[in-house]
Amino acid sequence: MPIGYLNVTAVCEGVCTVDEAGPLLNWLNARRVALVDLGEAAQVHTAIVQVLLATNAIISAAPRDPLLCEVLAPALERSKQARPGSLSRQATAPVREPPSDAAADAA
Amino acid sequence: MTHALLEQFVTEARDLVTQSCDALGVLESTPDDAELVHAAVSAVRTLKGASKLFEIAPLTRLVHESEDLLAMAHAARLELTPDIVNLLRASLDQVASWLRDLEIEGALPEDASEKAAPQIAALAAFAAGAQAAAGDGSGDGGGDPGALSGPGSAPAWLDHIPEADRLAALATCLDTGAPVHAIRYAPDAQAFADGEDPLHRVGKVPHRLLTRATAAAPWPTAAELDPFVCNLIFEILTTADHETLTTQFRDVAHQTDIVAVAEEDWIRPAGDLADAAACATFAADVAPLLAKAAPDWDDVREATDAFLARTPDAAREATLLRGLRVALSADTVPHWVGALVTAIGEGCPLNWAAPRPTSEASAAGPGDLLGAAPADDGDTASASDRGDASPHDAQRSPAGNPHTGAEQDAPLRIDEAHIDRMTALIDELAAAKNALPALARRAGKVHGWSDMSHALKEHHGVVDRIVRELQEAVTAVRMRPVGDILRPVPRMVRDLSATLGKEVEVVVSGEETLADRTVLESLADPILHIFRNAVVHGIEPVDVRVAAGKPDVGTIHIAAVQDGDRIVIEIGDDGAGIDTDRVRTCAVESGLIDGAGAADLTEKDAAALVFAAGVATADRAAERAGSDLAAVRREIVEAGGTVSLSSERGKGTRIRLSLPMTRRPATTRVMTVECAGNLYGVPMDLVHETLRIPTNGLHKVANRDIALWRDAVVPIVRLSDRMALRPPLPAEGDEPVMMVAVGTERIGLAVDAFHGPANVVITPLDGVLADVPGSIGTALTDEGRVCIVLDVKEFA
Structure with a gap:
């Protein structure tokens, strides 16, 4: 499974294909705080890059591929600024999802 | 897809070669016919433009040199002597022969560049001779693969690239002397659905200096985002050569803009002018330093640094000054520094790099060549250089084509692959309609609907006729x-x-x-x-x-x-x-x-x-x-x-x-047999006889079964063994055996049951199955079962 979903972190590993862009977006949309770990991603499809650029996803570990870093530069920059205390700050951001969602996550 | 494009190119290129050869043939006797020269030069030029889409440099070079010569003849700067005409024809012959290679092999022969070298040299020698004779140093041909776009003609999207990156590219240009290409690749919104991974393509571009992905349209909110619609634009700076890049992006040429950026164009004024008077003073101060025979660049640098320090970073003149600073730091200070200083003095016009007759004169030098971009070649060359012209467009858009009016009547060009696909589909249709008589029989016999059976049969007759006519029609299309x-x-x-x-x-x-x-x-x-x-x-x-x-x-x-x-x-x-x-x-x-x-x-x-x-x-x-x-x-x-x-x-x-006169019909008659529940077919012309051999008719010799058949010893091969299906059933009673020809030998193929003959369309196996031994392909039978057509040669 190239993208594994933990409580608040999506871990991308190996080759992430176009088919995974949809689930990732849904997962991101369902969360107020969402981290994406690209540290082990070898190849990431453009559609996923687009999702990462277009959403507020915080990239917790940058990819090793320099091209990917270059292309994701805006998202990485945003993540860097967001990371210190990001969890608490993001948590107080306007709530878009019903609170039950977090409970569902925990379960 | 690439393949289809290449095929289309070959078809069109062949026409173009023929056109120019025809023109040259007549030119031999009437060398002064300007119309013919024009015809030849436009055909060759179109060919050149289209050839750049592919990795066929020797061909492109050869055509390019031929075009140069013809263009000179067209401009009346060269007399088409029989020698030259012969040489041109020889070159075109070479091109024609390469087109055949391209068609068959999909690539030029390995010795192509060596083969082309003498011809290219000979063509160039004639061209150089003519140029020397005319005492005219400015080339007319232009349009090299990767020719620089003239200064000032860079696309506006270069402005999106951050200044620091642009100046870094400029520094690279100046260091290496080779142009840096800027690529703007805007994948189609449907790119993902088409199986394209734009980033992957971008990753294959060699020598990238910068890669940026930006949103084509502002990002929607995360909830509204459609992850499968591509909304990205890639901007890439690279030192790779033009040829490599066009190859890299040829599948998506219409979504890509590849520009060899002129050095000057990396410096792009932005922002508002802070102090016009200071600018004018600076230019006036620096101009005398530049006017010296051997300017002291340190002085110029000093003056620039001093002025830059006084200027706010966001000011328009600062953008030019920073560019000037990079230019001055180069080992060889570029000739256009003078023009840049003049531009600063004149209030930093946005199009400072565009050639201006007055200011260019002061900065004479190699820049002349760049400035004097050949207008003649501009239309075709730039269109294809930018990669937005398919060979098809190139075919239709030569500037000044005297036949523009006739374009409406031009025959419709169809990619041969489409015709092949049509033919294949019609063949399938022909096989599919054969199911109707079987259905009609079943309706009559099994269900007792004789009316229905009759109607079906009648209908089969109608479909049959239409399919035949279709077959004839598509055959006629392929006739030449x-x-x-x-x-x-x-x-x-x-x-x-x-x-x-x-x-x-x-x-x-x-x-x-x-x-x-x-x-x-x-x-x-x-x-x-x-x-x-x-x-x-x-x-x-x-x-x-x-x-x-x-x-x-x-x-x-x-x-x-x-x-x-x-x-x-x-x-x-x-x-x-x-x-x-x-x-x-x-x-x-x-x-x-x-x-x-x-x-x-x-x-x-x-x-x-x-x-x-x-x-x-x-x-x-x-x-x-x-x-x-x-x-x-x-x-x-x-x-x-x-x-x-x-x-x-x-x-x-x-x-x-x-x-x-026509291709062999695509349907093949096969004998269908069953083995371990699977259906197999053997081409009918290989089948001698089907028979049932009683178990006691089989003999074992050297661990192989053999049978006597028509006074000859025939080895028996069990299909189930060969296809590794299952252990052979213990033979009981008679065994169905099909006598098939393998070369001049016969073998007996033991199966489970015979199913009778069928006309099928054989589809070759591909993918992982392509190398499976023993089969030529698969086919659908009338009943809609899949049948593997055997390659009995493999069973001997």
């Missing part, structure tokens, strides 16, 4: 006149006979006879070989002919006629005929037959021996011809045709080729 392939013959014969000191006339008849394009293609080479053979060996030298009481000029005639569903081509000469004694001796020497056999041969059979590989006739040179003829026969037979030859000593030789 024989004249297409005979075009190169007269010239080849003339050139060859001239070098041999012979006089030969070619008489063509029936050139309008039609045949399938693929059939014609398989005929093209054999016909050339036969003609070459006839000129070299058939037609005698003039003195011999005169002595024999024949006319000085030898004649080779070629006649094409339609004979039922076959096309027959007869090539005859009035030369010496085949020296059958020599052929006999040679055949014996080469061990083909023994002496007694040779003596027994009739004249006709002896003559036919020239088709046997390795039989040399007239002399050493003829060895080649001998192998040529063997190749001719092989090629014709491969295409499903026959070759026959008749020869009379002293009177001449006639060779008759007969080929099916």
Whole structure:
């Protein structure tokens, strides 16, 4: 499974294909705080890059591929600024999802 | 997809080569006809433009040089001497031969660049000679692959690239002396759905300096984002050469803008002017420093730094000053520094880099070449350089095409792949409709609906007729006149006979006879070989002919006629005929037959021996011809045709080729058999007999089953073993065995049951199954079952 979903972190590993862009977006949309770990991603499809650029996803570990870093530069920059205390700050951001969602996550 | 594009290119390129060859042919006699020169130059130019889409540099270079020469002739700066015309024709011949390679192999031969080198050099030498004669240093051809766009003509999207990156690119340009290319790749919104991964493509671009992905349209909110609609634009700076880049992006050429950015264009004024007066003072101060014969660049740098320090970062002049700073830091300070300083003095106009006659004059130098971008070439070259013209567009958009009005009538060009697909589908349809009679029978017999059965049968008749007409219609589309392939013959014969000191006339008849394009293609080479053979060996030298009481000029005639569903081509000469004694001796020497056999041969059979590989006739040179003829026969037979030859000593030789006019029908008749629940087919022409062999009729010899069949020992092969299906069933009673031919041998293929014959369309296996031994492909039977068609050769 190239993208594994933990409580608040999506871990991308190996080759992430176009088919995974949809689930990732849904997962991101369902969360107020969402981290994406690209540290082990070898190849990431453009559609996923687009999702990462277009959403507020915080990239917790940058990819090793320099091209990917270059292309994701805006998202990485945003993540860097967001990371210190990001969890608490993001948590107080306007709530878009019903609170039950977090409970569902925990379960 | 690339393949289809290449095929389209080959088709069009072939037309273009023909057009220019035709024009050149007439130009030989009337070298002053400007219309013809124009026709030739536009055809060649279009060809050049289209060729850049592919990785065929030698071809592009050759065409490019040819175009240069023709363009000079067109501009009346060069006289088209017969030498030049010949050279051009030779180059185009080379191109034509490469097109064949491209079509067959999908690539140029490996020695292409070496082969092209002498021709390119010769063409360039003529061009240089003409240029020297005209005392004119400015090239007219232009349009090199990767030619710089003129300064000031860079696309506006360069502004999006951060200044620091632009200046870094400029520094690289200045360091390496090679242009940096800027690519803007805006994948189609549907790119993901089409299986494209734009980032992956971008990743393959070599020597990237910068890669950026930006949103094409502002990002929607996360909830509204459609992850499968591509909304990204990639901007890439790279030092890779233009050719590599066009290759990289040729599939998505219309979504890509590839620009070789002129050095000046990396410096792009932005923001508001802070202090116009200070700018003017700076320019006035620096201009004298630049005007020196050997300017002291340190002084200029100092002045620049000082002014830059006083200027706010966001000011427009600062953008230019930072650029100036980079230019001044280069090992060789570029010639356009003067223009840049002037621009700063004039208030930093946005288009400062665009060539201006007055200011350029002061900064004379190599820049002239760049500034004087050839207007003549601009339309076609830039369109294809930017990668937004398919070969198709290029074909239609040569500037000043005198035939613009006629474009409406231009024949519709269809990619051959589409026709092939249509043909394949129609064949499938033909196979599918065969299910109707079976259904009709079932409706009548099983369900007792005789009305329905009748109606179905009637309907089958209607569908059958329509399918047949469809087949005929699509066959007609693929038909081309024989004249297409005979075009190169007269010239080849003339050139060859001239070098041999012979006089030969070619008489063509029936050139309008039609045949399938693929059939014609398989005929093209054999016909050339036969003609070459006839000129070299058939037609005698003039003195011999005169002595024999024949006319000085030898004649080779070629006649094409339609004979039922076959096309027959007869090539005859009035030369010496085949020296059958020599052929006999040679055949014996080469061990083909023994002496007694040779003596027994009739004249006709002896003559036919020239088709046997390795039989040399007239002399050493003829060895080649001998192998040529063997190749001719092989090629014709491969295409499903026959070759026959008749020869009379002293009177001449006639060779008759007969080929099916259309491709072999795609449906194949197979015998279907069942084994372990699977359906298999064996091509019917290999099946001798199906029979049931009682168990006691089988014998074991050396651990193999054999059977006696028609007084011969036939090995029995169990299909279940060969396909590794399951352990063979213990044989009980009779075993169904199919006797099939494997080459000259027979084998008995033991199966579980016979299912009877069927007409099927065989689809070759691909992907992981392609290498599975023992099968040629799969087919759908009338009942809709999948049947694997066996390659029984593998079972021997």
